[in-house]
Amino acid sequence: MPAVRFYWVDVFADVPLTGNPLSLVVDADALTDEEMRSIAREFNQSETTFLVAPSAAGADYRLRSFTAAGVEVLGAGHNAMGAWIWLAGSGALAAERQQFAQQIGEDVLPVWIERPGAGRPRVTMRQAAPRFLHTIDRTAEFAAALGLHAISLSDQPGEVVSTGAEHLLLAVKSRQDVDRAAPDAARLRALLADVGAEGCYLFTTEGGEDHADAYARFFNPTVGIVEDPATGTAAGPLAALLIRNSYAADGSVLILQGHAMGRPSLLTVSVDSEHVDLSGSGLVIGEGVMQL
Numbered sequence: 001m002p003a004v005r006f007y008w009v010d011v012f013a014d015v016p017l018t019g020n021p022l023s024l025v026v027d028a029d030a031l032t033d034e035e036m037r038s039i040a041r042e043f044n045q046s047e048t049t050f051l052v053a054p055s056a057a058g059a060d061y062r063l064r065s066f067t068a069a070g071v072e073v074l075g076a077g078h079n080a081m082g083a084w085i086w087l088a089g090s091g092a093l094a095a096e097r098q099q100f101a102q103q104i105g106e107d108v109l110p111v112w113i114e115r116p117g118a119g120r121p122r123v124t125m126r127q128a129a130p131r132f133l134h135t136i137d138r139t140a141e142f143a144a145a146l147g148l149h150a151i152s153l154s155d156q157p158g159e160v161v162s163t164g165a166e167h168l169l170l171a172v173k174s175r176q177d178v179d180r181a182a183p184d185a186a187r188l189r190a191l192l193a194d195v196g197a198e199g200c201y202l203f204t205t206e207g208g209e210d211h212a213d214a215y216a217r218f219f220n221p222t223v224g225i226v227e228d229p230a231t232g233t234a235a236g237p238l239a240a241l242l243i244r245n246s247y248a249a250d251g252s253v254l255i256l257q258g259h260a261m262g263r264p265s266l267l268t269v270s271v272d273s274e275h276v277d278l279s280g281s282g283l284v285i286g287e288g289v290m291q292l
Contacts, residue, residue, distance in 0.1 A: 002030055004039065008286035009082035012230040012265040016285045019265045020230035020258065022082030023048040028064075033072075039290065040066035046225045047079040051087075059103035061087070069224025074105040075164030076125045076278065077232025085282045088113045088121035107164070124279040127163035127233075130240035130271075135159045136195050142170055145191055146202060146219075147182035154204070156245070160197045163236035163276045167218075168197035174206050175215045179260050185221040198222050201234040203255075205247050212256035212266070213248045214238060229258030230265030236276045239269035 006025045013019025023043040028036065028050035040048035047065045054062040065079035066072050073079065080102060087093050093100065093113065100111045107128065114122040135157040136142070140150040142158060154171040161169055172178055181202055192200060199220030205213065216238065218231040239253035251271055258265040268279045 002292075004028075004031070004290040004292060006043075006288055006290060007086050007284055009085055009282055009284050011078040011082040011085065011282040012267055012280045013282045016283055018263050019282055020078040020228065020263065021045055022078055024083055024086055025050045026086070028052050036064065037066050037070040041068055041070060042290075044068045046228045047073060049079045049083050051083060054103045056103045056106065056108050058101050059108045060100045062103040067223045067225060071223040073165070073223060073233075074107075075233035076102070076104060076109060076127050077165075077234075078230050080104060080125055081123055081232060081278070081280050082282060084111055084113065084123045084125070085121060086284055088115070088123065089284060104164075120281045120283065122279060122281045124277050125232075127236040127276045127278060129163070129274055130237060130276055131162045132241070132244070133160040133162060133166060133196065136168065138191065138195070139170070142168070142188075142191055142200070145184050145187040146170075146200070147184065148172065148177060148180060152177040152180070159241060160195060161237035161241055163233070163240060165199075165233040166197050167234045167237055168192060168195060168200045169234075169238055169241055170200060170202050172202060172204050175204055175208065178202055178204050178215055178217055181217060181219075183219050183221070185219075185226065188219060189221040192222055199225070199231070199234060201231065201238055203238060205242070208256075210256055211254065213242060213253045214255045215259070216255055216257045217260055218257065227261060229261045229263040230267060231257065232267060232278045232280075235267040235269050236278055239271050240276055243271045
């Protein structure tokens with residue numbers, strides 16, 4: 001196996017050591033699936049992304065992402081955002097172009113790069129159209145699995161929604177309730193499997209000085225993620241749900257996540273009748289070579 005070049009990207013971050021850290025391996029075409037899984041286990045991050053040549057017509061890059069547990073994940077979240085942050089700053093992208101296309105799984109989705117003067121590039125990625133799959137009537141069981149009392153839950157039913165990955169969106173009354181959650185991973189994993197969801201996005205629409213529309217935490221024991229500080233594949237479904245239910249009216253939703261982990265992250269999502277677009281920036285804070 002050749003030497004493997006990698007970068008460390010803090011995604012949805014304004015300063016280093018905040019946001020969601022992503023390990024990114026570039027020029028990964030020579031790696032086998034098992035080697036990618038082994039490298040992801042070595043980095044031990046929520047996800048490690050590998051840049052490979054596209055197999056679909058019209059795509060500029062194909063992205064493959066694996067959790068530390070070796071599970072390949074689909075959907076355009078921080079795993080893809082971090083790759084494009086690096087690409088935009090590396091000189092790999094033609095400066096005169098603003099729109100590109102990424103292949104994730106079999107989907108080819110557009111990506112836009114803004115380069116504001118000397119500032120950091122800003123990336124906007126289109127997710128799949130929202131699918132509102134079903135509501136759940138087992139909220140008390142989920143509350144218990146999350147270490148919460150049922151009284152903490154809002155009157156809004158839990159709902160499984162997807163813009164590329166199926167996640168359960170579960171509302172509670174206050175930010176304090178969000179912070180209080182202490183999940184039982186095994187119990188939560190079993191319940192999520194029963195309702196056909198990958199992860200659980202616990203959120204509240206209680207306001208704060210940050211003016212965020214929602215305050216959230218994400219738990220995904222299904223793929224080995226205890227907690228994730230910034231989750232684009234859950235922020236897209238949540239924004240679509242809030243727009244549909246008139247909790248946010250102008251088509252733009254600001255979500256604060258990661259506060260309880262000491263890695264506050266702001267995710268911006270724009271929603272119209274057909275499209276969900278996730279926007280953010282970040283910083284490349286490290287690089288190296290794995291000698292294998």
